Amino acid sequence: MSSENVTREESLDPEDWQLMRALGQRMVDDMLTYLQTVRDRHVWQPLPTEVKAYFNQPLPIESQGPEKTYQDFLEYVLPHPMGNIHPRFWGWVIGTGTPLGMLADMLAAGMNPNVGGADHVANYVESQVLDWCKEMLAYPTEASGLLVSGGSMANLVGLTVARNNKADFDLRQQGIYASPRRMTLYGSNETHSSVQKAVELLGLGSDSFRQIPVNKDFQIDLSELEIAIARDREAGCQPFCIVGNAGTVNTGAIDDLDTLASICCREKLWFHVDGAFGALANLSPELRPLVAGMEKADSLAFDLHKWMYIPYEVGCALVRQEEAHRKAFALTPDYLTHSDRGLAGGKIWFSDYGVQLSRGFRALKVWMSLKEHGVQKYGRLIQQNVDQANYLAKLVENSADLQLLAPVPLNIVCFRFTSDQLNDESLNELNKELLIQLHESGVAAPSYTLINGRYALRVAITNHRSRRQDFETLVGEVVRLGNKLLQ
Secondary structure (H helix, E strand, C coil): CCCHHHHCCCCCCCHHHHHHHHHHHHHHHHHHHHHHHHHHCCCCCCCHHHHHCCCCCCCCCCHHHHHHHHHHHHHHHHCCCCCCCCEEEEECCCCCHHHHHHHHHHHHHHHHEEEEEEEHHHHHHHHHHHHHHHHHCCCCCCCEEEECEEEHHHHHHHHHHHHHHHHHCCHHCCCCCHHCCCCCEEECCCCCHHHHHHHCCCCCCHHHHECCHHHHHHCCCCHHHHHHHHHHCCCCCECCCCCCCCECCCCCCCCCCCHHHHHHHHHHHHHEECCCCCHHHHHHHCCHHHHHHHCCCCCEEEEECCCCCCCCEEEEEEECCCCHHHHHHCCCCCCHHCCCCCCCCCCCHHHHCCCCCCCCCCCCHHHHHHHHHHHHHHHHHHHHHHHHHHHHHHHHHHCCEEEEECCCCCCCCEEEEECCCHHHHHHHHHHHHHHHHHHHHHCCCEEEEEEEEEEEEEECCEEEEHHHHHHHHHHHHCCCCCHHHHH
């Protein structure tokens, strides 16, 4: 067959590597400048109508090339971020990322491995990161673990193992409907919504999640918890798990984890700790006593993209009993049979410990970040954020126009603008409008919650770029906007 009749074979690699190299170097330079100058920009601004309209364009049919594609990114994407890399972003519980973490993601994408299994280096990197996580949190070295997308998935992993391990039958084979009794689990009414989602996804039904009242410090009421467990046993239910909070999302409250561990031991229940951000308080010697008992958990969920400032997305699930963890997820068809030698060899198959078979190399940015900074610096930054929260709380308490609405045990401050002229309902509406105007001004971005029916401006500090003057700016702007809205 002549060469003229052979169909030209294509690739997605560039035809001109030098041009791609130059473009890549420009991208790196642009993004480092973007991070370096973040304080000079607004935290957040509403997307212009024309930008939103741009994203209604039809599917591209022909190539427009990498240079034009990057120009579109610069014009329509980069100038309109969520804002969480900014020093005055304190919304929800969202981390800030770092320059080397950004570059590590580029390196991981360049290697582009599937970290589901097989004998290659990415699995060993993740295995070491998991060992480091266990060491950081004083968790047993023989425990198993898995890097996941975030705390929601980590909670799902831990609670899946809990449900399967405590069931009186082969749940994977027979399904939840084979249970002779309703399986029930317990957590405070401040527990994150991802736990209820996990309960629903596991087929238990949200009615099986007993949400226990909290005390004045927003910790689970231990006496109410014990009453609920006893009541369910008398009713023929099967209590199987208690979820302890190491930092609630509303106020940063930490349950009495030591006592919860003791109750679980006595009642033969699984002890799961949701430490989405608060678990990492263990890195600070001063804060470590607050999470005492966490190391006794049967499973532990936490995020590295929150209070360790790693770029999104990376969370972690640790499980004390490796066998129970593997038994909950492992499934090895012929085409995934593990080998003693060759590429399909190796002892590390993370697909045996979670839902995903296709898994990205998210461990690399954690591995490189810990090597870059060292764990002690992370502990100092976590302590710094807590000190900043206490500083903000004092600013609030010293202002006649502001009211602190909850204790500040960790890094979350809930407060509101207040006035003797208005009742609580009117104050709620005023503070809602105040927060929207604060966001739209681009000055700062806290989020919001309800504390005992009162609308709160909620400042969650998981930001290594924040400085004390940023909180002074926040307080000054809240007071200014609040008094303006009173007029």
